[in-house]
Amino acid sequence: MMLLGLFIILLLAIFLGIPVLLAIGAVGLVGFILNDLNPAFFPQKMFAMLDSFSLLALPYFILAGELMTRGGLSKKLVEFAEKVVGHVRGGLGHASVLANIVFANVSGSSTAATVAIGSILIPAMKERGYKGGFAASLIAASGIIGPIIPPSMTMIVYGSMAGVSIGGLFLAGIIPGLLIGAGLVGLIFLFSMLPGFDELRKTTGRFDLMEVLKSVKSVWVALLAPVIILGGILGGVFTATEAGVVTCFYAFVVSLLIYRTVKWSDLPGILVNAAITTAMVVGIIAVAGGLGWLLSYLDFNTAALSAITSVSSDPTIVMLMLIAVMLFMTMFVESLAVLVIMIPVIVHIGSQFGFNPIHLGLLMVFATQIGATTPPVAVLLFVATSIAKTPYDQTIRCCWPFVLTLIAILLLCAFVPATATFLPHYFLGQ
Amino acid sequence: MQRIFKTGAAVFDKTLETAIWVAFSLMSGVGVTQVFFRYVLKSSLSWSEEFQKYMHIWLIFLAIPLAYKNGSHIGMNVLFDRMPLRMQKWFLILVDVLWLGMGVALVRYTLRIMTVAKRQTSPGLGLRMDAVYACIVVCGVALCLMAMRKLIERLRAIKSSKDTAL
Numbered sequence: 375m376m377l378l379g380l381f382i383i384l385l386l387a388i389f390l391g392i393p394v395l396l397a398i399g400a401v402g403l404v405g406f407i408l409n410d411l412n413p414a415f416f417p418q419k420m421f422a423m424l425d426s427f428s429l430l431a432l433p434y435f436i437l438a439g440e441l442m443t444r445g446g447l448s449k450k451l452v453e454f455a456e457k458v459v460g461h462v463r464g465g466l467g468h469a470s471v472l473a474n475i476v477f478a479n480v481s482g483s484s485t486a487a488t489v490a491i492g493s494i495l496i497p498a499m500k501e502r503g504y505k506g507g508f509a510a511s512l513i514a515a516s517g518i519i520g521p522i523i524p525p526s527m528t529m530i531v532y533g534s535m536a537g538v539s540i541g542g543l544f545l546a547g548i549i550p551g552l553l554i555g556a557g558l559v560g561l562i563f564l565f566s567m568l569p570g571f572d573e574l575r576k577t578t579g580r581f582d583l584m585e586v587l588k589s590v591k592s593v594w595v596a597l598l599a600p601v602i603i604l605g606g607i608l609g610g611v612f613t614a615t616e617a618g619v620v621t622c623f624y625a626f627v628v629s630l631l632i633y634r635t636v637k638w639s640d641l642p643g644i645l646v647n648a649a650i651t652t653a654m655v656v657g658i659i660a661v662a663g664g665l666g667w668l669l670s671y672l673d674f675n676t677a678a679l680s681a682i683t684s685v686s687s688d689p690t691i692v693m694l695m696l697i698a699v700m701l702f703m704t705m706f707v708e709s710l711a712v713l714v715i716m717i718p719v720i721v722h723i724g725s726q727f728g729f730n731p732i733h734l735g736l737l738m739v740f741a742t743q744i745g746a747t748t749p750p751v752a753v754l755l756f757v758a759t760s761i762a763k764t765p766y767d768q769t770i771r772c773c774w775p776f777v778l779t780l781i782a783i784l785l786l787c788a789f790v791p792a793t794a795t796f797l798p799h800y801f802l803g804q
Numbered sequence: 805m806q807r808i809f810k811t812g813a814a815v816f817d818k819t820l821e822t823a824i825w826v827a828f829s830l831m832s833g834v835g836v837t838q839v840f841f842r843y844v845l846k847s848s849l850s851w852s853e854e855f856q857k858y859m860h861i862w863l864i865f866l867a868i869p870l871a872y873k874n875g876s877h878i879g880m881n882v883l884f885d886r887m888p889l890r891m892q893k894w895f896l897i898l899v900d901v902l903w904l905g906m907g908v909a910l911v912r913y914t915l916r917i918m919t920v921a922k923r924q925t926s927p928g929l930g931l932r933m934d935a936v937y938a939c940i941v942v943c944g945v946a947l948c949l950m951a952m953r954k955l956i957e958r959l960r961a962i963k964s965s966k967d968t969a970l
Contacts, residue, residue: 391884392899393877395868399906413909414916417940424861427853433828433860434835611843619835645825646870653867654878660864708880751882 377672380405384665384715385707389751394711395657402665411671416664423663424656427615429534432656434618435525437648439481441625442595444635444644448490450592451476452498457589461581464574466502467512467562470495471555474516478523478551479599480625482530484743488517488754492761503573506764507772511747513761514754515776516558518743523551525603525621528713528739530614531659535717538731540614541607542798546736549793553786557779565775595628608801655710662714669715675722682723689727693734693788696720697741701781704745708753713742736794737787744780749773813953817873820946824866831859854928858936865939869946872903873954893962900954907947914940 380401387397406413455469455476462468473491481487492513499509521528524544533540566574590597602624606612612620629636636644669675682695703712716738724734746754749770759769787793838852871877887895914937921933 389880389883391879391881391895392902393872393879395877396899396902396906400902403906403909414913417910417914417937418917421861421937421940424864425857427857430835430856430860433863434832437828437832615835616839616842619832619839622832623836623839641829642821642825645828646821646867649824649828649863649867650871650874650876653864653871654876656864657868657871658878708878710878751880 376405376408377669377674377677380668380672381674385703388707388711394708395654395661398658398665398711398715399661402661402668405665405668405672409668409672411668415667419664419667420660423535423660423666426534428540428613429530429656429659431525431540431614431618432527432530432534433648433652434615434622435482435527435530436651437645438525438618438621438625439483439486440644440648440651441622441629441636442480442599443486443490444629444640446635447480447593447596448473448477449494450589451596452491452494454586454589454593457582457586461577461579463577464562464566465577466495466499466504467565467574468559470499470513471516471519471558471562474519475523475551475555476593476596478520479525479603480596482521482525482527484517484520484746484754485757487520488514488757489761491517492758496758496761500762502576505573505768505772506762507759507768507770510755510758510762510764510769511773511776512558512562514747514752514758514773515780516555517754517758518747518780519551519554521743522547522554522740524548524600525614525618526739527655528710528742529735531655531710532713532717532735532739533614535659535662535714536721536731536735538735539798539802541612541617542732542802543735543739544604544607544614545797545801546732546794547739548797550736550740550783550787553783553793554780557783558776561775561779595625595633599624658710658714662717665715666718670718675719678719679723679726689729692723692727693729693737696723696734697737697784697788700738700741701745701748704742705748706751708751709742709746712745713738730791730795732798733791733794737784740784740787744777744784747773747780748777809953809956816946816949817870820866820870824863824870827859827863827866831856831863834859851928854926858926858929858931861936862939865943866946868943869950872947873950893958897955897958900951900958903947904951904955907944907951910944910947911941912944914938914944 384397384401387401388394403413403416406416451473452469455472459465459468459472470491474487477487477491496509496513500506524547526544526547529543529547530540533543565571599621603617603621606617606620607614682692685695686692700712720734720738724731746752749755755769755773759766834852834855838849842848884892884895918934918937921937924933925931926933
């Protein structure tokens, strides 16, 4: 009863608008006191949660992203993507998907991708007659490629909390990330054939290889990033944290010494910004460490497992139920909060049913990202809608084909584990 | 009085920001040096992993209050945006009071751990562990100061809007 009460109060507090870190911290501390546990354990568990080398990948990749996206990289990426696919039906839509795939190589956050790409492409789409709600939905849906294709902040969070190889998770995201891209491109093609979507049939000029090569010059930083990030991990040489350090160094050299988009005097500001972004995520992980300990003390994991097995003990159905629970919860509550609260339960259930930890991790990260684009509470749709300056109900009407496409790809990844496990198995033997 | 309050707050923020970027620079510098030592000189530094970990923890606990000050912490505003303006103001005051409580709890309970931790040293750097745990106390104190500052500003704004209405 106490367990259920704490859980409901926590979700309510987050839904009401209390910052996630504060809500988890306050509910956790109150839980410790109500259960006659020494509250001094709470900060100790917070500290223990952060005392991890793999978590260090997060600040390094965030800093690298901050350095590389200075100097208008997103604008150059959009121009590059338009030159590559602008001549095809639904060109601007495809450009959004392609720009997101490349942007995902330097940024591991769907919100950052939606803001960076959306603020350039949504006005351009509206100018060419795209409906605001459609443009917002498309940008939000393609924004989730960011945390699926490496590097990924969400995967670092999952990997460090669940004790799963972050390098393995990074590799596991590549095929599903490309599948999302292919699915969205297919959907845009489909729309372009429907009556009422004349704007999607407009194209932007002809394909010119010389122009494409010229624009590569301005985006090679992003195109080369995966070679550096994945090169070391694929060779089994680097850990994810070391890949983060090297990417950071690469971004530093490119931005300060080659492109000169960042001045030495900008560095303190960039470092503080990156630290704040890191603290927003890692702070939640810290308090989740305290709450997670309390929940396992109260046998939450066992209760969740018996609730699930009372419905079915078929592994496929259990996997589908986990996906459904994550999709449902993230429809109402902020997706990172859901993930950090649920990770211990997911790991417990996953080990009981013998699920591949990398496959399971990929599916859970993917599901929480879809939650961020599923109404009523959909952070990415909120961001894209505000950029599109369009009513939210129009976005809600337009978003469902995109959400259903993403769910279909998620199910494909669930039923064909090789989509996630092939690369980690081939390169890392995991 | 108000000028002293504002200057004090600005100095406090600046100190916090400086500590953050210095810590981040040191952490990244050591990270790059370690990669160089390990892959080029083929000889790892024994202390670098622990240094980066503890610097990271300090960095996070210093940045949490700054993120609170900037209103950057992740949260949902679906219901908040639909609240009447008056309710929004009081809700924000409630949130500040919660932050204040959180700050007090972190200071109080971490000090208890530190009395035990001072007898332990870290394996790599040989640091006294209470010095590492102290970042949570610093975070708690900074949260309290930020929360009090925000509460004073909010209550002042509510009072002045009432005065204007009268």
